[in-house]
Amino acid sequence: xxxxxxxxxxxxxxxxxxxxxxxxxxxxxxxxxxxxxxxxxxxxxxxxxxxxxxxxxxxxxxxxxxxxxxxxxxxxxxxxxxxxxxxxxxxxxxxxxxxxxxxxxxxxxxxxxxxxxxxxxxxxxxxxxxxxxxxxxxxxxxxxxxxxxxxxxxxxxxxxxxxxxxxxxxxxxxxxxxxxxxxxxxxxxxxxxxxxxxxxxxxxxxxxxxxxxxxxxxxxxxxxxxxxxxxxxxxxxxxxxxxxxxxxxxxxxxxxxxxxxxx
Amino acid sequence: xxxxxxxxxxxxxxxxxxxxxxxxxxxxxxxxxxxxxxxxxxxxxxxxxxxxxxxxxxxxxxxxxxxxxxxxxxxxxxxxxxxxxxxxxxxxxxxxxxxxxxxxxxxxxxxxxxxxxxxxxxxxxxxxxxxxxxxxxxxxxxxxxxxxxxxxxxxxxxxxxxxxxxxxxxxxxxxxxxxxxxxxxxxxxxxxxxxxxxxxxxxxxxxxxxxxxxxxxxxxxxxxxxxxxxxxxxxxxxxxxxxxxxxxxxxxxxxxxxxxxxxxxxxxxxxxxxxxxxxxxxxxxxxxxxxxxxxxxxxxxxxxxxxxxxxxxxxxxxxxx
Numbered sequence: 001x002x003x004x005x006x007x008x009x010x011x012x013x014x015x016x017x018x019x020x021x022x023x024x025x026x027x028x029x030x031x032x033x034x035x036x037x038x039x040x041x042x043x044x045x046x047x048x049x050x051x052x053x054x055x056x057x058x059x060x061x062x063x064x065x066x067x068x069x070x071x072x073x074x075x076x077x078x079x080x081x082x083x084x085x086x087x088x089x090x091x092x093x094x095x096x097x098x099x100x101x102x103x104x105x106x107x108x109x110x111x112x113x114x115x116x117x118x119x120x121x122x123x124x125x126x127x128x129x130x131x132x133x134x135x136x137x138x139x140x141x142x143x144x145x146x147x148x149x150x151x152x153x154x155x156x157x158x159x160x161x162x163x164x165x166x167x168x169x170x171x172x173x174x175x176x177x178x179x180x181x182x183x184x185x186x187x188x189x190x191x192x193x194x195x196x197x198x199x200x201x202x203x204x205x206x207x208x209x210x211x212x213x214x215x216x217x218x219x220x221x222x223x224x225x226x227x228x229x230x231x232x233x234x235x236x237x238x239x240x241x242x243x244x245x246x247x248x249x250x251x252x253x254x255x256x257x258x259x260x261x262x263x
Numbered sequence: 264x265x266x267x268x269x270x271x272x273x274x275x276x277x278x279x280x281x282x283x284x285x286x287x288x289x290x291x292x293x294x295x296x297x298x299x300x301x302x303x304x305x306x307x308x309x310x311x312x313x314x315x316x317x318x319x320x321x322x323x324x325x326x327x328x329x330x331x332x333x334x335x336x337x338x339x340x341x342x343x344x345x346x347x348x349x350x351x352x353x354x355x356x357x358x359x360x361x362x363x364x365x366x367x368x369x370x371x372x373x374x375x376x377x378x379x380x381x382x383x384x385x386x387x388x389x390x391x392x393x394x395x396x397x398x399x400x401x402x403x404x405x406x407x408x409x410x411x412x413x414x415x416x417x418x419x420x421x422x423x424x425x426x427x428x429x430x431x432x433x434x435x436x437x438x439x440x441x442x443x444x445x446x447x448x449x450x451x452x453x454x455x456x457x458x459x460x461x462x463x464x465x466x467x468x469x470x471x472x473x474x475x476x477x478x479x480x481x482x483x484x485x486x487x488x489x490x491x492x493x494x495x496x497x498x499x500x501x502x503x504x505x506x507x508x509x510x511x512x513x514x515x516x517x518x519x520x521x522x523x524x525x526x527x528x529x530x531x532x533x534x535x536x537x538x539x540x541x542x543x544x545x546x547x548x549x550x551x552x553x554x555x556x557x558x559x560x561x562x563x564x565x566x567x568x569x570x571x572x573x574x575x576x577x578x579x580x581x582x583x584x
Binding site: 068093110 | 450454456457470
């Protein structure tokens with residue numbers, strides 16, 4: 001199903017090949033998942049709770065490495081350099097320098113707004129004040145929150161509203177110029193207006209980078225994404241352009257899930 | 264028909280009202296338990312506080328006539344009236360300094376390692392159980408260990424260094440446990456956020472874990488120090504002197520390099536030992552001195568614990584999770 005929509009104008013930014021994942025307890029959470037992420041596109045992962053979509057997303061920045069006993073099998077290859085980011089020789093820190101992540105609940109550090117955004121740069125050894133100032137401003141503008149915080153950059157990030165905190169976390173992920181950005185249900189803790197803001201922001205961000213987003217919200221997948229993958233019990237059931245998935249899915253299970261008959 | 268319906272409604276109404284009355288009676292009964300428990304709790308709290316307060320008041324009333332500057336600036340003496348605490352509080356302060364320098368780096372490093380770096384397996388579980396157990400080992404056992412290890416094997420003498428090392432070991436479990444607990448209070452989401460932007464383990468530990476947990480660690484350290492201040496048994500075991508009419512050499516000197524370490528090997532006494540010494544004298548006048556010393560130890564301990572609570576509040580204020 002992937003091959004028949006090879007579009008010469010869209011390059012593949014990354015692809016998983018026969019990816020299997022085992023949690024420390026032995027739970028086989030991903031079963032031979034193979035799918036591409038197209039450059040400058042938004043790919044949405046949908047499926048019922050426990051289907052492995054967050055597990056899949058967290059493979060892309062090796063988050064599973066933080067907890068002992070987890071095991072990957074297969075490859076995630078990044079282009080154009082053809083690096084298999086799951087390979088043993090590849091440091092997870094290198095992977096996280098290229099692929100950033102926005103989490104389900106806003107998780108700013110208990111530091112100032114400025115320091116939250118600057119942290120990714122500080123980790124990379126950047127200490128030039130002018131450089132940091134510029135980058136922080138650029139990232140906050142990119143995350144559409146600059147106007148709300150420009151006069152209080154030294155305030156604690158906790159004093160922002162939930163939606164603002166999430167946009168701050170996007171700015172933090174953006175400041176380091178990632179090639180791919182992962183969103184793990186980024187709006188599930190937000191109200192509808194903040195959700196609309198984040199969705200709009202994602203559409204703007206894809207001009208610059210590639211986005212993979214996990215969502216529980218079918219309408220969100222339909223609104224925001226270019227490609228959609230439906231997962232069930234650790235398997236990739238169907239993957240296609242979002243339009244196709246939502247109008248004429250090729251599998252009955254996908255249709256049932258999308259129309260709300262199941263899940 | 265109509266009449267019947269009215270009676271029906273009245274009957275339903277009546278039964279609803281009766282039910283409601285039953286529900287209210289039940290809630291009242293259940294709330295009585297709340298009331299009874301809060302009374303018991305209050306009683307327990309009052310008893311505990313009253314005991315402490317009585318003890319403290321008794322000490323103050325016995326020893327108040329010795330509350331003057333002379334008591335702090337005089338050496339012990341044969342005459343109770345002119346005997347003071349100078350060598351004891353200076354000894355206590357210097358021993359505390361060594362204790363702090365031993366327990367804090369070791370305890371924090373050990374806690375950090377166990378929590379952040381150590382692999383989780385049966386061996387780390389074993390260490391964890393033992394650290395917790397160490398906190399319950401009677402302090403005199405530490406004294407025996409110190410007598411054998413520090414005084415005889417390492418030949419450090421019956422010195423301030425030996426006492427500081429001993430008390431440092433004694434409060435090490437307290438520091439380790441409080442370090443681990445405050446590290447564990449940091450949410451996974453914050454750690455993951457730091458790792459996700461590409462931080463190394465040490466960057467996460469240094470920029471986040473330590474920064475957000477040092478309030479709790481500091482609290483543990485201060486509470487441990489307050490305990491060490493009142494410890495008597497291990498200090499007696501290692502052979503602290505009980506009657507000292509000299510001060511250890513000053514750690515700071517007026518000639519370069521301005522610090523010296525001779526004080527570490529000096530003989531010493533500490534507040535609780537001075538108190539014990541005075542208490543074992545037959546003359547009543549010395550018992551007054553002991554009471555005054557006891558009051559002083561309690562005041563200093565309370566001040567230390569108060570500082571710990573205040574610091575924790577102040578530091579936690581900016582962190583919400």
